[in-house]
Amino acid sequence: ILNVEQSPQSLHVQEGDSTNFTCSFPSSNFYALHWYRWETAKSPEALFVMTLNGDEKKKGRISATLNTKEGYSYLYIKGSQPEDSATYLCAPKGGNQFYFGTGTSLTVIP
Amino acid sequence: GAGVSQSPRYKVAKRGQDVALRCDPISGHVSLFWYQQALGQGPEFLTYFQNEAQLDKSGLPSDRFFAERPEGSVSTLKIQRTQQEDSAVYLCASSAWVREDQPQHFGDGTRLSIL
Numbered sequence: 001i002l003n004v005e006q007s008p009q010s011l012h013v014q015e016g017d018s019t020n021f022t023c024s025f026p027s028s029n030f031y032a033l034h035w036y037r038w039e040t041a042k043s044p045e046a047l048f049v050m051t052l053n054g055d056e057k058k059k060g061r062i063s064a065t066l067n068t069k070e071g072y073s074y075l076y077i078k079g080s081q082p083e084d085s086a087t088y089l090c091a092p093k094g095g096n097q098f099y100f101g102t103g104t105s106l107t108v109i110p
Numbered sequence: 111g112a113g114v115s116q117s118p119r120y121k122v123a124k125r126g127q128d129v130a131l132r133c134d135p136i137s138g139h140v141s142l143f144w145y146q147q148a149l150g151q152g153p154e155f156l157t158y159f160q161n162e163a164q165l166d167k168s169g170l171p172s173d174r175f176f177a178e179r180p181e182g183s184v185s186t187l188k189i190q191r192t193q194q195e196d197s198a199v200y201l202c203a204s205s206a207w208v209r210e211d212q213p214q215h216f217g218d219g220t221r222l223s224i225l
Contacts, residue, residue, distance in 0.1 A: 004152075032210030043114070044153075044201075046213030089152055093210050096166040098143070100152035 002026055002094045006101035013080050014109050020076045021104040023090030027071035031093040035064055035075055038103070039086040047075075047088075080108045112136060116202050116217035123192050124225050131187045131220045135204030142185050143214060144177055145201040153201050159185060160208055189222075197224045 005024045013019050023033070032051045036044040048057040053068040061078045077084055087105045091098040115134040123129050135142050140161055145153035146169075155169040161182035170177070174192075179185040189196055199221050203214035 034213060036214075036216075043216040043218045044203075044214075046215070049211050049213050051211055091152075096158045097155040097169065098214070099155070100145070102150070102152045 002092055002099040004090065004092060004099050004101040006088075006090060006104050008104060009102065010105040010107070012107045012109060015080060015082060017080050017108075018076070018078045019080055019106065020074050021088055021106075023073045023075070023092075023101055025071050025073075025090075025092040025099070027068055029094055030068045030071075031095075033066060033073050033090060033092045034098065035073070036089045036091065037086045038089060044089060075104075077106070080106070082108045082110050084108050114202055114204055114215050114217035116200075116220050118220060119218060120221050120223075122223045122225060125192060125194060127192055128188065128190045129192055129222065131189075131200050131222070133185045133187070133202030133204075133217060135183065135185070135202070136206075136215055137183075138206070139204035139215070140182075140207050141205040141212070141214075142179060143203045143205075144185070144187050145203065146171075147199040147201060147219070149198075156187070156200075192222075192224045194224050197222055 035047040038044040048064045050066040055066040066073045087103040089103045091100045142159040144156040147153045158166040159179040174190045176188045199219045201219045203216045205212040
C-alpha cells in the first residue's frame, strides 16, 4: 500500500490568482503518477500522466512537475478561473494498482 | 457516447441483499479497474482486469465481493449479503493498454446505499 498525501485538503482562491497543490508519495518502486480533475456530478478526467523524474507537463493554464527521488509532484494553476473549481486527485502507481490521494478541493471565487 | 458507462447510477438495497453493478468500458480498452470511494476519501482500488483475466483482486474487502469480465469487455461487480459499510460510490475505469503512461477513463460511478 502506498501512503499518498495531498495538501492542502481544500483551497479557496480569488479569480485570477495562481495556486499550487502538492502530492507526496513513497519514492521507492515508482512507476508513474496520474493527475485527475473531478468536477461535481461528473467523472474524473485525466489531466497528466507522468513517468520520469523531472517530468514537466502543461495543458493550458495548468502544469505539473514530478520529483520521483524525493517523492512529490506539484500541480500549478495560473490565473485561476471559476471553471477550475473541482477536486484534484493524484494517483501514483505501484504494481498493478493506482493509489489515490484524498484530493485537493479547489474553489475559485468570481 | 464513447465513454465508460456504469449502471445503475444509484442503487438502494436493504442489508443482506445481493447487488450487481455494471461497467461498460470504452470499446477496445484492455485494462479495467474497479474502485470504491467512501465519503471524504479518495478512490480505493478493488480489482484489475487485463482483458478477461483478473490479475489483481487484492483490494476486494471481503469474500462477499466478486468481479468478473467474462468476454473481456463488460464487467460486473457483485456484492453478496450487503452490509451498511458497503455504502459508497463504486467507480469503474478503463485504459487502452497496460502501460503506466495510459490515462484511465472513468465512468460516472454507481452510488450504493445500504439501508
